[in-house]
Amino acid sequence: MPFVWNAYSKPCPSGACEMLTLILLCILVSFTISTLLFVWMVFSLGYTHFVAGILTGVSALVMLLLLILVHPVRCVITVTVPSLGTKQGRKIILSTALLYAITSCVPNITNNMARSLHMMKCSAGNITHSVLESCNVPKEALRDIENKLADLPLISSRDYFFKLESDVDVKDMEKSLSQVSESVKADLAMLHSTVGQVSQVLKKIIAALFVVLMIGSSVVYVKGYLTHIKHDNVYQSHQLMEALQRVSGDVTLPRSYKKKLVKTSGVRMSARELKRGLWGMLALLIYALMCGIMLGLDHFVYRSLQSLLAWTSDIPDIRATVHVQMTSLSAPEHSVLTLICTFLTIAFFMLLVEVFARRLRRKVCASFYRSREEQRTQYLLWKILEKRKRPEGSDDS
Numbered sequence: 001m002p003f004v005w006n007a008y009s010k011p012c013p014s015g016a017c018e019m020l021t022l023i024l025l026c027i028l029v030s031f032t033i034s035t036l037l038f039v040w041m042v043f044s045l046g047y048t049h050f051v052a053g054i055l056t057g058v059s060a061l062v063m064l065l066l067l068i069l070v071h072p073v074r075c076v077i078t079v080t081v082p083s084l085g086t087k088q089g090r091k092i093i094l095s096t097a098l099l100y101a102i103t104s105c106v107p108n109i110t111n112n113m114a115r116s117l118h119m120m121k122c123s124a125g126n127i128t129h130s131v132l133e134s135c136n137v138p139k140e141a142l143r144d145i146e147n148k149l150a151d152l153p154l155i156s157s158r159d160y161f162f163k164l165e166s167d168v169d170v171k172d173m174e175k176s177l178s179q180v181s182e183s184v185k186a187d188l189a190m191l192h193s194t195v196g197q198v199s200q201v202l203k204k205i206i207a208a209l210f211v212v213l214m215i216g217s218s219v220v221y222v223k224g225y226l227t228h229i230k231h232d233n234v235y236q237s238h239q240l241m242e243a244l245q246r247v248s249g250d251v252t253l254p255r256s257y258k259k260k261l262v263k264t265s266g267v268r269m270s271a272r273e274l275k276r277g278l279w280g281m282l283a284l285l286i287y288a289l290m291c292g293i294m295l296g297l298d299h300f301v302y303r304s305l306q307s308l309l310a311w312t313s314d315i316p317d318i319r320a321t322v323h324v325q326m327t328s329l330s331a332p333e334h335s336v337l338t339l340i341c342t343f344l345t346i347a348f349f350m351l352l353v354e355v356f357a358r359r360l361r362r363k364v365c366a367s368f369y370r371s372r373e374e375q376r377t378q379y380l381l382w383k384i385l386e387k388r389k390r391p392e393g394s395d396d397s
Contacts, residue, residue, distance in 0.1 A: 085357030
């Protein structure tokens with residue numbers, strides 16, 4: 001394992017064996033990343049197998065060449081792996097959970113509203129038809145009474161009763177109601193289609209954006225590691241303690257540095273790491289709340305429309321022929337809730353291991369740039385020795 005990692009992390013292989021090892025490792029890395037990318041694009045982002053295959057194939061080839069030929073690219077790609085456990089990785093998971101909630105709940109809500117309005121139109125049409133048809137009842141009754149009275153000699157010559165006439169065209173009104181209903185149904189169907197398309201496009205854009213940001217954060221970290229000697233230089237490494245023992249013969253750290261420095265393999269968290277974890281927990285709760293609101297809204301609309309349609313179904317029926325295809329409401333999918341809970345759980349565990357992911361990221365850079373790690377260690381050693389010469393409580397520059 002040390003030989004394999006040394007061949008992978010060195011700027012240039014020392015021999016044919018290291019070169020072959022490097023090529024095989026780069027093939028393995030590019031194949032693994034491209035496979036995960038293909039699965040993500042097909043099953044999460046909705047790409048077709050053909051498009052996803054072309055994109056992942058091209059990216060795998062380019063990545064393989066860059067990994068073999070460019071040493072900093074190998075470092076950036078390797079640093080990106082532990083970066084998945086940091087804030088950028090959680091953003092991808094949490095944004096995916098929120099997008100799943102939006103793309104699943106909003107189209108379902110619009111679809112249920114469209115179906116409910118269509119069924120309420122049928123009930124409203126039946127009510128209108130019943131009211132209009134009820135006008136014929138007194139009309140027929142008065143006609144019967146008039147005919148009976150006409151047979152009487154004293155009343156037949158006089159017109160004591162008026163005729164009840166109805167000029168309302170029932171079929172024309174039903175046609176108008178049907179046209180209005182179809183117009184509303186078409187508008188809601190267009191809204192449903194638009195929301196679905198916008199959600200899919202938005203999901204792809206945000207996914208691509210977060211991937212770029214994650215790789216960009218790895219580039220920024222590697223650049224900061226190489227250019228700024230203070231960048232993330234707060235670790236009590238084994239190399240630092242050996243240098244301190246060799247130079248001064250005493251490995252005791254000043255009080256301020258005992259609080260500031262953290263062991264790369266220890267479980268103690270510094271104040272900065274603890275604060276970062278609390279902010280991450282707050283962000284996780286906000287994302288969970290937004291997902292819960294979307295899921296709750298979907299269930300609320302479904303239950304409300306279900307109760308409303310149950311009320312409209314209690315209206316007495318009439319003898320009329322209505323050419324309508326009745327469809328039931330689509331219930332919220334429980335698989336969406338399970339998937340979102342899974343994403344949130346993964347994000348929670350990523351938050352718990354973020355401290356170790358950040359420390360591992362520093363170790364990766366240290367193994368790729370050993371001379372730079374030596375300079376950073378010497379800087380910390382000099383700061384500790386300078387601190388010993390000053391009284392406790394004085395500020396470090």
